[in-house]
Amino acid sequence: AQKVTQAQTEISVVEKEDVTLDCVYETRDTTYYLFWYKQPPSGELVFLIRRNSFDEQNEISGRYSWNFQKSTSSFNFTITASQVVDSAVYFCALSEAGFGNEKLTFGTGTRLTIIP
């Protein structure tokens, strides 16, 4: 069975600080996909990134970066120079490859609060 663990339930940082959100996953599949979603206070789910298991390159998008390490089954998300607009709940998710790969297993989320 697949499992995603986000051990940090809540994090608060002062604006402009860097913050890393942890995500650890479990799967028996050798091919899988990892995702991060943002849920701002308005409630919608915003897609941030998708990464397949064969691509271990780190990714940077503006102030956001992702560190994928298969050796530790982790897919961590870092926000650099945080801003108040980054305040949200962030979800890490996992899906298997092949038929049924659309089924997402979500972590319980990390609530991030940026203090002005």
Add this chain to the structure above:
Amino acid sequence: NAGVTQTPKFQVLKTGQSMTLQCAQDMNHEYMSWYRQDPGMGLRLIHYSVGAGITDQGEVPNGYNVSRSTTEDFPLRLLSAAPSQTSVYFCASGGGINEQFFGPGTRLTVL
């Protein structure tokens, strides 16, 4: 292009009532799904469909029915609502090697 739409946005039911949550997408996606979000539990998959006429159960299917008669629509039916079904419900479409698009959600309260 409206993406994924859900109606209603809010609903209050009494225990034992039935209702249907509507979901529609205009992106011609074969895959659609329903999730529920509860505090401290993330999102959990209720039912999904890989195309018209094909549905299957997810992690928490009990108390819910679905059908998929068209590519565009994927309604979720609560046959006899229970307080344990108080939750926020999200519909999604797409997936596979692509991004899944989520609807805005329906907040359901069962008294």
